[in-house]
Amino acid sequence: MADYQNILIAVDFSAAANAVITRAKNIARNNLAKLTLIHVVEYLPPIDIAYEPVLSSTWNIDENELVEQAKQSLNKFCTEHQIATVQQHVVIGTPKHEICEYARNHQCDLVIMGSHGRHGLGLLLGSTANGVLHEMPCDVLAVKIKE
Amino acid sequence: MADYQNILIAVDFSAAANAVITRAKNIARNNLAKLTLIHVVEYLPPIDIAYEPVLSSTWNIDENELVEQAKQSLNKFCTEHQIATVQQHVVIGTPKHEICEYARNHQCDLVIMGSHGRHGLGLLLGSTANGVLHEMPCDVLAVKIKE
Numbered sequence: 001m002a003d004y005q006n007i008l009i010a011v012d013f014s015a016a017a018n019a020v021i022t023r024a025k026n027i028a029r030n031n032l033a034k035l036t037l038i039h040v041v042e043y044l045p046p047i048d049i050a051y052e053p054v055l056s057s058t059w060n061i062d063e064n065e066l067v068e069q070a071k072q073s074l075n076k077f078c079t080e081h082q083i084a085t086v087q088q089h090v091v092i093g094t095p096k097h098e099i100c101e102y103a104r105n106h107q108c109d110l111v112i113m114g115s116h117g118r119h120g121l122g123l124l125l126g127s128t129a130n131g132v133l134h135e136m137p138c139d140v141l142a143v144k145i146k147e
Numbered sequence: 148m149a150d151y152q153n154i155l156i157a158v159d160f161s162a163a164a165n166a167v168i169t170r171a172k173n174i175a176r177n178n179l180a181k182l183t184l185i186h187v188v189e190y191l192p193p194i195d196i197a198y199e200p201v202l203s204s205t206w207n208i209d210e211n212e213l214v215e216q217a218k219q220s221l222n223k224f225c226t227e228h229q230i231a232t233v234q235q236h237v238v239i240g241t242p243k244h245e246i247c248e249y250a251r252n253h254q255c256d257l258v259i260m261g262s263h264g265r266h267g268l269g270l271l272l273g274s275t276a277n278g279v280l281h282e283m284p285c286d287v288l289a290v291k292i293k294e
Binding site: 002003023026027030031115134136137138139140141142143144 | 149150170173174177178262281283284285286287288289290291
């Protein structure tokens, strides 16, 4: 009996992501599970009540361009790790919110992420550990990232 | 190829522990892994610099008795969940420290605990999420506890 059928892997493109994807591939294979990769582009529009007039004229980043770049990176990541057929998703927002939301909307039964790293569980949890784990609709596996 | 060979399960005796042990038994069976249960008795001797003279004469708890009681509870828990042959360990101390220490000293490759609950990951992590996950020597699976 498989433990998990629908696994979501949260990846950044750090060295930590290699350990996460290696573990996730094994677990998915052993469970014959569907595997989906999600990368969250963290982008805060540079709006500040005090400085907005100054910043808004000098700062001009196209959100679509950020997403497009991330999609290419994710594609490259999948090719490098020989998981070309996996579902890939790039979203823009707050990692913890977007990952919970995706897992909930797609009935994922396991989220796999690094124990730390740019988007690791440690950082996601921050000082609201309880809050995030409550919000997560399913099990969470934090893969140990060796320094 | 098994993902994990040596699994440590941290249990309190709350309702949450049932979800944790059910999941853990499945994962252990699918991986043909060794399973060890650990329960940490959280006991702070009632010593307070300001009030010690008052408290120390009125408060007299035998630590050995606490451990003995916990061992009986753990034994009962194992019988109820039909895991009589599993390794059982009761230690006294700070849960996050004792769990990390045990996992490190016994080369555990996965720690399974509830996402919350009295000794759940959320509470263990508290406001020092990064610190605990760094200290953990292996992967950590937080089993979702439904309210």
